[in-house]
Amino acid sequence: MVSADNLNLDVLELICSYLSGNDLPSVALVSKSFLAGVIPRLYHTISYRIRQQKGYETGETMSPFASVITHPHLAVHVRNIEIRVVPIVKSCLHPVFVRECREALKICKNLQVFKCTVANAVAILLPSLAHKTRLQEATLYANLTTDQAAMLHKLEKLESLTIEFASWNVVDIMPAWTGSLTKTLTSLALYMINELHEDILKSILTNLPNLRGLHVVGCPKADHTVIFRQIVHTPLVETLSLTTSENTAPLTFPSPPMRHLKHLAFDTRYSMQPSPSPAILGSILAHIRLSAPPLQSFTIKLPERKVVVGDPFISQLVEHYGSTLRRLSFLDCGVSQESIAEICKNCVNLQRLDVSIPMKELLPFTRNLSLSKTLHTIVDVDNHVDHGMRPTLKQENVRYMMSVGSNLRKVVSNHRIWTGRLDPVQGVVVTLEKRRSHSYGSLWFMPRD
Structure with missing residues (x-):
């Protein structure tokens, strides 16, 4: 008779790869064999969100990072970490939780994806991310000081980078930082950055001729006219997101080379009455059509x-x-x-x-x-x-x-x-x-x- 104990561990792990959510811990309770098969899947991704925060603040639950610290052998399975919220105590980031995050990050040597969109938390966790050679993707709420921004240079070999709400200190180091990522970075998203202007964007994109994904959204000094002037530096772009403003300045001619473009997103903003936006959107479609993208x-x-x-x-x-x-x-x-x-x-x-x-x-x-x-x-x-x-x-x-x-x-x-x-x-x-x-x-x- 076939039982879980007779199955190869690789088979159990393959079975567990089809499970998600509450099914994983439930299956882990069945037997030691199922537990062994579930562990890699269970700790592959650690996501911390509002639901977990409420239990932590009331003392009902421990953080998954504390579990990794207590059982350091589990760290080898962690590939993705996503932090959308941090517990608060007396209007400050919970010091115990932050320490648990920092210590867990240090021992997760196989980390590939790190996302943290919590203001003030990124600066504390950055030192633990330094020189992680397997880290491929990072999403950061980057309101950092000059010294904190300098630590970004230690994030090497990134393939995908998303920077949100960056301070001028981060914007200032972006050209040099992206220069060190020329050979690896293929996707860049810059979101809600007031200090980003055309000269800086040009310096960044000049470093990234192999970029496949470019997303510049909510940056008031880098609207559609700026993007179409500078996208000439990234001719391989397949996915493009941009903010369209009411700027009626003529678009560059000839149209920039975008023959690989497959995915296009418009973040349309306007305030004038009546707004010229409908005509502007039409002119953008006509403009990129000259490049004949599929x-x-x-x-x-x-x-x-x-x-x-x-x-x-x-x-x-x-x-x-x-x-x-x-x-x-x-x-x-x-x-x-x-x-x-x-x-x-x-x-x-x-x-x-x-x-x-x-x-x-x-x-x-x-x-x-x-x-x-x-x-x-x-x-x-x-x-x-x-x-x-x-x-x-x-x-x-x-x-x-x-x-x-x-x-x-x-x-x-x-x-x-x-x-x-x-x-x-x-x-x-x-x-x-x-x-x-x-x-x-x-x-x-x-x-x-």
Whole structure:
């Protein structure tokens, strides 16, 4: 008879790789054999978020970092660490928790990904990250002093780097730091950095000719006009995110080389009435078309939730890229039913649509979705347009959508993932899974699977 004790450890680890969440600790309690198989998966990623913080502050739970310190042999399994919150005591970062983080980081020699978006915590933890040769990806809330910023030079061989809310001290060292990352860095995201200006950005991008991903969002001195002047230094870019302002300055001509561009995201900001933004967005699409990129994914985010994306812009987008687009995302904005119909009819390879599902117009919305023969996933991007109480998407709504949409097989709404399959007797059978639909805390403009 086959039992867990008879299975090779590699087989057990492979089985456990398909488990997540609370299933992992539950399986670990079954037997010593299952525990051995679960451990690598259980400690592969350590994420610390609000839910864990509440238990720590009340003394009900210990931190996962304390567990690693107590059992240092577990550190070899840790590959990813994500810190989204730090417990507070007397308005200060909890000193015991911070010490546990720092000590655990020192012994996690195989760490590949480190993310910390907590103000004041990064500076304390940076020394523990120095010279980790396997560290490939870092996301940092980088409001640092001059001495603290100097420690960033010790983060070597990074392949992906995200800097958020950086101080001028960090901006000042970025050209020299990226110069040391020329051979390895392929993705760079600069988010909400007031001090970033064109000269610094030029110095940074000149160091990174092999960059595949460039995301400069929420940096008021580096809008779309700046990006298109400087992107000439990164001709291999495949994913690009930028902030469009109301700057009506003409774009550089000829258009910069972007023949590899596949994913494009617009963070659209405006304050003027009437705003020139619709014309500016159209001019950007026309500008990059000259490079003939095979655009597969497009995301746009508007500053006001009640605003509807203009039909002329949608028509231009579909006309230029309808044959290649596979994913479209409309965040904090609405899309007219006419535009939904145009998208589904003319984007012949569309697979996923992220849009606010109009519950009050669900029937015409679903009929428009049925015009697509390739669309298989709809993601409801929350209540961005409807006013007042919004009806909740129910199973019968999802079943209707999947019955009318011949290829629609997944609907994501909040933390609900509805999956459908076609049964020869029962018709469309819908099942519900409750879990997070995307990585917690990830930036909206970053491309996802």
